[in-house]
Amino acid sequence: xxxxxxxxxxxxxxLLALMGFQFWGDAAHEWIGAGMFxxxxxxxxxxxxxxxxxxxxxxxxxxxxxxAVDLLTLLxxxxxxxxxxxxxxxxxxxxxxxxxxxxxRLLHMASSxxxxxxxxxxxGLHWEALYTRIWKKRPGKxxxxxxxxxxxxxxFAFFKRNLPIYLFLRTQFVFLDFExxxxxxxxxxxxxxxxxxxxAHYGAKRLKRTxxxxxx
Amino acid sequence: MKKWICxxxxxxxxxxxxxxxxPAPVENTAPPASESAADPTPETDDSSNSVEEPAPPExxxxxxxxxxxxxxxxxxxxxxxxxxxxxxxxxxxPAPLAPEAVPNEDAQSDAPSPAAPKPExxxxxxxIAYFTWADNTVVEDPSAVDVDASTSASVLVPGNAAKMAxxxxxxxxxxxxxxxxxxxxxxxxxxxxxxxxxxKAENARPALTSHVGNMEDYDIVFLGFxxxxxxxxMAVLSFVEEYDFSGKxxxxxxxxxxxxxxxxxxxxxAALPDDVTVLEAIGVYRPEVDNSRSAVEAWVDGLNLDIx
Numbered sequence: 001x002x003x004x005x006x007x008x009x010x011x012x013x014x015l016l017a018l019m020g021f022q023f024w025g026d027a028a029h030e031w032i033g034a035g036m037f038x039x040x041x042x043x044x045x046x047x048x049x050x051x052x053x054x055x056x057x058x059x060x061x062x063x064x065x066x067x068a069v070d071l072l073t074l075l076x077x078x079x080x081x082x083x084x085x086x087x088x089x090x091x092x093x094x095x096x097x098x099x100x101x102x103x104x105r106l107l108h109m110a111s112s113x114x115x116x117x118x119x120x121x122x123x124g125l126h127w128e129a130l131y132t133r134i135w136k137k138r139p140g141k142x143x144x145x146x147x148x149x150x151x152x153x154x155x156f157a158f159f160k161r162n163l164p165i166y167l168f169l170r171t172q173f174v175f176l177d178f179e180x181x182x183x184x185x186x187x188x189x190x191x192x193x194x195x196x197x198x199x200a201h202y203g204a205k206r207l208k209r210t211x212x213x214x215x216x
Numbered sequence: 217m218k219k220w221i222c223x224x225x226x227x228x229x230x231x232x233x234x235x236x237x238x239p240a241p242v243e244n245t246a247p248p249a250s251e252s253a254a255d256p257t258p259e260t261d262d263s264s265n266s267v268e269e270p271a272p273p274e275x276x277x278x279x280x281x282x283x284x285x286x287x288x289x290x291x292x293x294x295x296x297x298x299x300x301x302x303x304x305x306x307x308x309x310p311a312p313l314a315p316e317a318v319p320n321e322d323a324q325s326d327a328p329s330p331a332a333p334k335p336e337x338x339x340x341x342x343x344i345a346y347f348t349w350a351d352n353t354v355v356e357d358p359s360a361v362d363v364d365a366s367t368s369a370s371v372l373v374p375g376n377a378a379k380m381a382x383x384x385x386x387x388x389x390x391x392x393x394x395x396x397x398x399x400x401x402x403x404x405x406x407x408x409x410x411x412x413x414x415x416k417a418e419n420a421r422p423a424l425t426s427h428v429g430n431m432e433d434y435d436i437v438f439l440g441f442x443x444x445x446x447x448x449x450m451a452v453l454s455f456v457e458e459y460d461f462s463g464k465x466x467x468x469x470x471x472x473x474x475x476x477x478x479x480x481x482x483x484x485x486a487a488l489p490d491d492v493t494v495l496e497a498i499g500v501y502r503p504e505v506d507n508s509r510s511a512v513e514a515w516v517d518g519l520n521l522d523i524x
Contacts, residue, residue: 089414089417093417101406103406173443173475176446178479
């Protein structure tokens, strides 16, 4: 399924572009956001089996975790869609939507940071599948050290960049540094993504193991 | 093989993003030809002669720069009574004849002019221009405004930028000037946000009804405004582009809702000629404006302006 991989990689890149709103301008943000929406539909179509089996089979702890993160991600995506359309001045300007700007703004702010966290977790929970699909082998054990270091720095960046404040709407506006060099910004965002991939990937592994242990 | 295709696609998307992104900042300063035709906001054109007062009319003798100082007490000046007089600043006469500020001819100063000439002679001449929501909206019933809501308080005169402008004037002298658009913004936060977002997206230049008649006389221009959608209100760009700022020093002061200076200074600087010196701006969190007088004064001190 090469298409699956292509869509997943594109979504990851689009997410990073969208998080760096201040670097690419309003117009690009709208276009990439709309593109993300299309990719989201493709992603769901290509993984339609998730929907078909949602109410089937046994829910192991790992599957429960996966499904919970997936559903929360879906919620964030819906929030982003609704607020994105309200805020849109270009792509969806033809829609007769008036007002709701302050609501749309806050919804967009909260759901974008939740979306970033949840999508990274989602990526982490499916890390092995994606890795195997691309490299035709499972991720080696040697990854844990660089992964842990990345996650450590990611945790630092998470607080340095005030993400908790945005996630819980403790502020009205995001502080955007328009002058910051892009590499610095993306280094931090990649590391934060790494943090959640790390937590989800190794967390799910551990969950699987502890579940299996009593059975042995 | 497949992984290479993925990598290739990834690289393509990245470069696309880069290309798609780059024109955007430019758009801020020099609108693409296709859009620039529509720029001078059609909606403001047809109403440029609208007679609605941008602010509650004040018939009292308006030019009384001293009153600004009475307003210093700052802290809780939110009630509606005093402000009417405390804003000698707002050029409430939209008629094109009045707002010409001509400090040389002091005789004119009894006309309600937005730029109140300050008597003291200064070496470099200072203009303190500001754009504030309160002077650019119509509040039907000021007493009905819930002053506890931080967004609502902004619609009552004097606006946040006007308060800061008053403190700056008390410190360095100079003339006050309120930038006013022909078509007032809604006093409803949501509607105002909506229009501001449209104007930003269109890179519009709302028509102004207040004008500085003698801009060439000023060496230093303090310029105050709120952070709207991470940049300057488009009316500020209308103002900046109306005059020749060549060789002047511009000192921005900004009110914001936690977003900080965002892109305001960058976009403002881009709209100014290259030989303008833009000094370090101050950004004040909106709910803290009332208590920011000492911060504003410290900031002015720190600028090391070369004034008499």
